[in-house]
Amino acid sequence: MPLLETRALNKRFGGLHVTNNVDLALETGQVHCLIGPNGAGKSTLFRLILGEHPPSSGAILFAGEDITALKPFQRIRRGMSVKFQVPGIFKALSVRQNLEIAMQHHYDPASLSREIGALLDFLNLTADAGRLAGNLSHGQKQWLEIGMAVSLKPRLLLLDEPTAGMSPEETHATGEMVKRLNAEGMTVLAVEHDMAFVRQVADQVTVLHLGKVFAQGTIDAIVADERVAAIYLGQATAQEAAHDTSHAQTGGVHA
Structure with missing residues (x-):
């Protein structure tokens, strides 16, 4: 039985479908990383799991118990803990x-x-x-x-971009902390952008894209997936194009 499971989880904000039928299973003892391009729905899914947002439909189970309607403090009492990005x-x-x-x-x-x-x-x-x-x-x-x-x-530690703003040395040290916690029996779900950190700690990786589960597997399988590379490359290409346009409009002057 997974320690944490989401079943067909949906979240809509008005007409915007941010989380789209997400099925996620986190096994006891795993370090599971959640990655994806900006706007993929990672933060929204994280807050659904914590109970900060009610889902539009679907269910969240923790240790086999349906916690979909529980408040955040009730989830914490059952063995969740969280470290936010800020x-x-x-x-x-x-x-x-x-x-x-x-x-x-x-x-x-x-x-x-x-x-x-x-x-x-x-x-x-x-x-x-x-x-x-x-x-x-x-x-x-x-x-x-x-x-x-x-x-x-806690039984489950939730980490929201734990290495944001860190140097490579600090990032590596943080990864070693996570690995030690995991070796002592703690299950971890981390939202993260730093792929060096993900490679260092993750047993399983879930890729979100446009609110949907795009790919799941080991870090090696994810890195080798050309579809995953394409969505990240596509994002980078779009950002570069926006930068080039801004650069041309300002005559190449940077603040």
Whole structure:
């Protein structure tokens, strides 16, 4: 039985059909990456799974239970946790205080400090425990929020573009964190653009295009699929054409 499953999931905003009969199955213990061109419907699908948007039709199951009508907090109580693209940390508090807030109601005082210490070590933030979170680098802020998301040891960790804005070195380190979490038994669903990260972590990949499941399989199968290359190449070509038009209109002057 899949840990997470969507069945013929649809979402319409007025006349716009953003998510179109999406069938997705995420097995327990997998790292599953969701990729696709801009506008493919990835973020909408993510928010349907979280319960931020109600579907127009279809169903969402978690560990065999129909959770389609549940609120986000109810899904979190059942074992989901999420890290959004933009870090939602408390910038005026220290790194340690951020983790304390996330964990204080779930551990007794005797074990809380030990658990925070272990998490700081995992996040490579031990030396920064006393720093204000707002003073961390971009990558460190992303890691801190990942730490807050995993502090409750969820069954399913949802990551929305976890490496956005990171350097290649930070991206690789994030991938190693995800692999370690997965080795410890955590199932992961990540929306991601960085194909180096996807290749590093993914057991399975789903490609969305125009709101539909376009392809599914291992990363090697996806990379070798000429249809997948075509939709990415087509997007890149369109962006280049728009850039060339803008360049010509401005006489080649860049801001």
